[in-house]
Every structure is written in C-alpha cells, then in structure tokens.
Amino acid sequence: MSFLRTIGKAWPLIQRVPIRSSWVTSTSAAGPAVTRRFQNIHRHSLHTTPCTQLFIPAYSQPEKEARTKAPVLQNIPIQNVWEEFLERVKNDDDITEDYLILVCRHIKRDGRSESIPMMQTVMREINKRKEEKNLAKAFTIGCNMLIHLFINKEDLQSARTIFYRMSKMNTQPNEVTITTMINGIAKLGTTQDLHDFYELFTDEEKKTCSADVYKRFIIAFGERGDLANARKYLDLMSENNQIKEDSPYNTMLTFYENINDHAKAVDVFEAMIKHDVKPTEHTYAILLATLKKCEEIEKMDEVYQHMLQSGTIPNSGHLLVMGMSPEMALDELRRLNVNTSTRDYNACIAITVRQNRFDQALRMFRKMAKDNVSPxxxxxxxxxxxxxxxxxxxxxxxxxxxxxxxxxxxxxxxxxxxxxxxxxxxxxxxxxxxxxxxxxxxxxxxxxxxxxxxxxxxxxxxxxxxxxxxxxxxxxxxxxxxxxxNPDTRTYNMLISLLSRKINPTRKMGDPYIQNNKYEEMPFEMKRILRLFKEMKSRRSKSTRPDFITYTVVINSLVGCGQLKQAVLLHEEARSYRINLSLSAYNNLMDGLEKTSQMTQVMTIWHYMKTQNILPDDDTYGIVLESCRTLGLTDAFSSIRMQRKADFARLSELDSIRAKRPGQLSMM
The missing domain is CATH 1.25.40.10 (Tetratricopeptide repeat domain)
Incomplete structure (x- = not known):
C-alpha cells in the first residue's frame, strides 16, 4: 500500500527485528541451533525421513527443470522439513519459490517458539535470492507469516516492524498483511492503535479496501464490546466505499443480536437497504433471531414478509429461529411450495434431537425419502x-x-x-x-x-x-x-492416567510405605509419565497446560512408586500456580509423609487444605489425627476430632457414593 512508501531507506535485514530469545542470527549458526532445540523437543518424533523423500521423489535433472507445480503440504515433522531446507541451502539445490513458500507454511503451522528464528532464516534466503529468482510472492507470504508468528507470541512491536519495513524492500503489503495486522492490534493493542492504523490509509485506499478489511475493523471493535466504534467503521465503509457485500452488515447484526439490541439491528438492516446492499438469507436469519429473542413478534413478521417479497427463498433455519417447531417449519415450507432440501431436514432433525425427542427425529429422518430428499x-x-x-x-x-x-x-x-x-x-x-x-x-x-x-x-x-x-x-x-x-490436556491426562494404573496398583491407604527417591530405580511407566508431564509444559500452549487432574495423577503416581520428595516438590509447584488438587492427591501425599515420620509436613498440607476450603474425608481425618497424636498436639487433636464428628453426615454420604462407584474416584 502506498502509505508505506514514505517511511525511508532500504530495509537492513529482517533478522534485525528484536526477538525475545538468545537465538544466533547468522545463517550458518541459526539452522543447526534450531535443529538441536528440536531434537530435544521431539521425543516422540517418527523415524527420520530421507531428505529427498520429504516433499518430492528423487527426480532426474530434466524432470526437475520441468517440474513447476507447487508440492502439497504434507504431515511431515518440522525437524525433517528444517533439515532438508538446511541441506538444500548448503548445496544450493533446487530452491524454487514454491519450495520456499512450502517451508514457510510448515514453519507457521508448527508455531512453536523456535518457529520465529526459523522463519527469519528462510526470509534471509528469500531476500538474498529475491532479485535473481523473482521471489516477490514468496517474500510477501513469508512476511505475512512472520507477522502472524510474532502476534501469536504477543510481540506486536516486532510485527509492526515487519509491516512497516515491507515497503522499504519495495514490497507492498497485501490484504492478508492488512487483516493480519488488524487482528494483531485487536488482540494486543489499544482502541487508539486501531484508529491510528486506519488513518495510515490514504483516501483512495479507503475507497478501494475490500469488504473483509472493513469487516475485520468491525470485528476488532465488536469483540471489545465497543459497538459504537464498530458501527462507526460500518458507516465509514458505506461513506467511503461502494462495497455492495452483505458480510460487514451481517457481522454488525450479529453483535447486536448478542446483546439483544433489536432497535439498532433494525437500523443496520435499514442502512443496508438505503445503500442498495441486498440482504441475503443469512441477513434475514440474524435479524429474525434477534427480533424473536426480544419478543418483537410484530416486527419479526414484518421482516419475514419483506424477505418473501424480496424473492429470498426461506429455509427451515429462518422458520426455526422464529420459534416454529421442526414439524411446523417443514409444513410452512411445503405451504410456500419451497422444495425442502437436505439442509432443511438436517436442521429440523438436529433441533428435534436437541429437544430429546429422538423417536420424532428418527421418524423425520425416515420421512426424507417420502419427500424425495436424499440424506x-x-x-x-x-x-x-x-x-x-x-x-x-x-x-x-x-x-x-x-x-x-x-x-x-x-x-x-x-x-x-x-x-x-x-x-x-x-x-x-x-x-x-x-x-x-x-x-x-x-x-x-x-x-x-x-x-x-x-x-x-x-x-x-x-x-x-x-x-x-x-x-x-x-x-x-x-x-x-x-x-x-495437536494433543490437548485431556489427551495427555488420559495417557498419564493409563500409565499410572501400572504403578503399584494394589497399594491401599494405610499400607506400609517404602520411600525411594532414586530416579534410576523408578518404574519405566513413572519415567514416561514425567516425560509426558514435561512435554506438556514445554509446549507452552493453553490447550496442553497441565491442570488439577494432571498434577493429581502425577503426584499420586510419584507417591505410589516411593518418589515422595519429588511428589512434595510437585505439590509446591501446583500451589505456586494456584492449582488445587483432587482430594486423593492430598491424602496419598499426607499418608506417605505420615508413614515416613514427616508429621510437620502433614500438618502444613492440612492447614493449606483448610485455607482453600478443600473438604476432607475419613482418610484425611485419620492421617491428620495420627500426626497430631505423634506430635503431641493435644488441642489440635481434640479440635479436629470434634470437626470430624460434626462432619459425620457428609462423610457417610461420601462413603455411600464411593461404594456405588468403586475404582472410579482415583482422580477425585
């Protein structure tokens, strides 16, 4: 975009963008460093695929010269992709634009902390070869992906630096660049940052921006709850641009639907009509749903009639959001001589199932054939x-x-x-x-x-x-x-739980306890549990973050195989993250401490449980009372025994539940 042309001299190099790591930035050193880091991470990696088999088979020289079609993105471990890239750079072998784009896509898809220096290394190679091989497309795509990676790392400043410097390399940001930046500013910046970004556009650019760019501005403000500014950008689009697409209007309607503001939703609908933007079936569906939720039945019927008169053919979705039953919706379509579609039936069947009317849903499913509708x-x-x-x-x-x-x-x-x-x-x-x-x-x-x-x-x-x-x-x-x-927390938790059941499964509360803190004497299953637990944390993703179940099962497993010291350390780690464990973990930990005469730590955990309102069971009371007796804490012993007596009804109910579900409370 031309508004970036005034920024200055040539871009020194992408590697000067500040990154929050200790990565070596030279081409020769960065590659192997990244590879070494990946070797530490990919403990479950598949066998190494030969470089010549990663993307394409081995070709003869004539075949190489004839090959122009871009390879398909395959499910190949990023370590293998990276090793092949370094090999090709070293040998200066067959580095086409399509190949460079493919490498960038693999790096972006991987998305880990190592991805940024890897992408920077690729961008340096593109920059070196850009003139001789006409790699303008690869350069723009690589910049876009690098911006995306910085935003994912919550580094908006570096993303901005890439954006502003693109023009210094005579590379104009495209629509993907613009929308990626809007999304990043929406996520990490301020309201004023969004306004300032829009003001970078010239008057001509404001008129030629696509509907998607304006839509991204509307979403950015709308998701902040700032519907006044979201509406402002919808109006700016209408004033500055001749866009006749319904999508930005529908986005604004959805925000008003979410807050049940039927009056402003109707106002947006009327603005569409005023600017000669034809409402689509999606537009009508959003507005009808809003009016129904707000119990504006008369206005809803008016909009429905407007839809029919406009020639927009209704479907079952419109009728369902208006409050019709699935059966009534299908009857209404027949009355209007609308050919019912598979989608109409699917929507009605899904609603019927959601209403717990399975028999009716099955009958509706069977009726499709009678209506000559193929499922x-x-x-x-x-x-x-x-x-x-x-x-x-x-x-x-x-x-x-x-x-x-x-x-x-x-x-x-x-x-x-x-x-x-x-x-x-x-x-x-x-x-x-x-x-x-x-x-x-x-x-x-x-x-x-x-x-x-x-x-x-x-x-x-x-x-x-x-x-x-x-x-x-x-x-x-x-x-x-x-x-x-991408495995999630549940995946890890279940695999860890399976492995934990192989560790000392017969030990019960109160059995003799044998402490063994030597790592080399850990059972194989315990070592594997710890590797999985470490891997969860190394991913640094919310979707794989250890939760209370993870800590509970790992601590129970450590206690079960005698690793009491490590179990105590892990409990302290959970406390530092403000993660409260399941009761079984506290009981097992205190039981191990009590059996190894570490009564003071038992009482420390007991007092922590009280501060967190974690209710004890009979096992908890038994362990703590024994610790009080051993330590000579007479007053505490009497107080806890009275508490246990007052807690009798709840404890009896808990025992009854456990009797009905034997073996299913190991993580509770």
Missing part, C-alpha cells in the same frame, strides 16, 4: 451421534444406519466414525473400536484428536487393564504424530 453424511451423523450419547437407545440401530449409509454410496467422515467409536467405548467394545479404526484407514478418513481421545478414554474406563491396552494407547500416540494432530 447426506450429516443426516446420518446427527442420528447416529444421538444414539451414541443416549444409553437408552439401541446401539445396533446405529450400525444398521451406518451400513445403510454406505450402501447408498455415502462416504463416512471423521465425525461419524468418532460417534460410532464413542458408542463402542460406552460398551467397552474394544474389538469393534479397532475394526472401525481399520475401516477409517481403508476409507482414507484420518482421525482427529477427538477420535484419539475417545479411544484412549475407552481404555481408561475399563475396570481392569489388559496387557495390550498400553500398546493400543501407544499406537494412538503414533496416530497423533502421523496425522500431525
């Missing part, structure tokens, strides 16, 4: 998922529907397979789960993280583990790597 994979998925989540439904019906769908030639998707796996998990039917997994592979359907979690969860729900269950869980971890999935 699709979503139709089957809605019904099968409802069966999977309802213990009262016949599981065989789900598989009958699955077979019927395949006989119709409808290809299943990962959501449907996951529902069936969940159904089998409910019944501890591991053979059928494995059969479905094989079927997925043969059908070319890749699992997602919910599929993996469902399978590991089914293993965890088993009352008694089979020796091969850990192998199955390990194979699921391999699937995570093969399909480039």
């Amino acid at each position: 699709d994979v979503f139709s089957y998925a809605i019904v099968i998922d409802a069966i999977a989540k309802d213990d009262t439904q016949d599981a065989d019906l789900a598989f009958e529907l699955f077979d019927e769908m395949r006989n119709r030639g409808i290809r299943s998707d990962v959501v449907l397979y996951t529902s069936l796996i969940s159904l089998c998990s409910r019944k501890n039917d591991m053979p059928n789960i494995m059969r479905l997994l094989r079927d997925m592979k043969e059908s070319g359907v890749k699992p997602n993280i919910y599929t993996i979690n469902t399978i590991i969860g089914s293993l965890l729900n088993k009352h008694k583990l089979h020796p091969k269950d850990i192998e199955i869980a390990d194979s699921m971890w391999t699937q995570i790597e093969l399909n480039n999935l």
